Amino acid sequence: MAKKTKKKAKNRRSLVALISEATGHRYIIRKNNLNTPDKLKRRKYDPLIRKTVMYTEVNKNLGRNEVKPRKK
Numbered sequence: 001m002a003k004k005t006k007k008k009a010k011n012r013r014s015l016v017a018l019i020s021e022a023t024g025h026r027y028i029i030r031k032n033n034l035n036t037p038d039k040l041k042r043r044k045y046d047p048l049i050r051k052t053v054m055y056t057e058v059n060k061n062l063g064r065n066e067v068k069p070r071k072k
Helices: none
Strands: 011-022 026-032 041-046 051-059
Touching: 011 041
Parallel strands: none
Antiparallel strands: 011 026, 011 051, 041 051
């Protein structure tokens, strides 16, 4: 008798970061790629300047895994 394995459901949601155009502050959110395939633009509250500004979508790990040059 062979074991029945359940197929893993495909995750339609992905992690994206919304970055403030004014200061660079980030919000990390989950986005459904089927419903919204385009890049998100939202007006959200920026706690650094205490105002609502435009936030645009980028990949979550953009700029965090850069290879730094070795010290000589």
